[in-house]
Amino acid sequence: MEETVKKLYITGYQSYELGIFNEKDPKLQVIKKVLKNEIKNYVENGLEWVMVAGGLGIELWAGEVVAELKPTYPELKLALILPFADYGNQWNEKNQLLLTEVKTQADFCDSVSHEPYKNPGQFKNLTTFLLAHTDGALIVYDEEFPGKPKYFLSAARKVQETKPYSIQSITMDDLENAIFDDSV
Structure with a gap:
């Protein structure tokens, strides 16, 4: 981390892309452990805000991890920035409860569009908003295993061409190594 990242967007795979369908999945425990360690490192280097967009998977799990860290790091704030007003309404009850x-744990919650879902452009607007309001991104993504995060990563790399923007990836190898690393 060269520059201090004060506002960090955390994103990555959707739960179905990782084959995780319940909270007891051992893969989820590893992901949360790695996220917790990385967020702590950022906080100790000046991080103030974590932003997530409410995606089922890495984003909501990161929100849970931030909530767990708040008692230890009261300066850490969580922002939930949704793409549109009725985001998550079509989800099953368990997923709606997680959202x-x-x-309820977020220090700030709003949606980029205050309209209900109309078109995929609302997701593009969300990406534009997040890139304009964060200093960097922590992304659980491995280019060897393509998935939805590739769209955000591509947009973030374009931003890097015109201004400093930190991108840190957590790859499948990183997650696999964390299984055997007791220090993480």
């Missing part, structure tokens, strides 16, 4: 839990 609601993260909303």
Whole structure:
């Protein structure tokens, strides 16, 4: 981390892309452990805000991890920035409950579009907003295993061409290594 990242967007795979369908999945425990360690490192280097966009998977899990870290790091704030007003309404009850839990833990919650879902452009607007309001991104993504995060990563790399923007990736190898690393 060259520059101090004060506002960090955390994103990555959706839960289905990782084959994780319940909270007891051992893969989820490893992901949360790695996220917790990385967020702590950022906080100790000046991080003030974590932003997530409410995606089922890495984003909501990161929101849960931030909530767990808040008692130890009271300066850490969580922002939940949704793409549109009725985001998550079509999810099953269990997933809606998870989104609601993260909303209640967030220090700030709003949507980029205050309209209900209309078109995919609302997701593009979300990406534009997040890139304009963060200093960097922590992304659980491995280019050897393509998935939805590739769209954000591509946009973030374009931003890097015109201004400093930190991008840190957590790859599948990083997650696999964390299984055997007791210090993480």
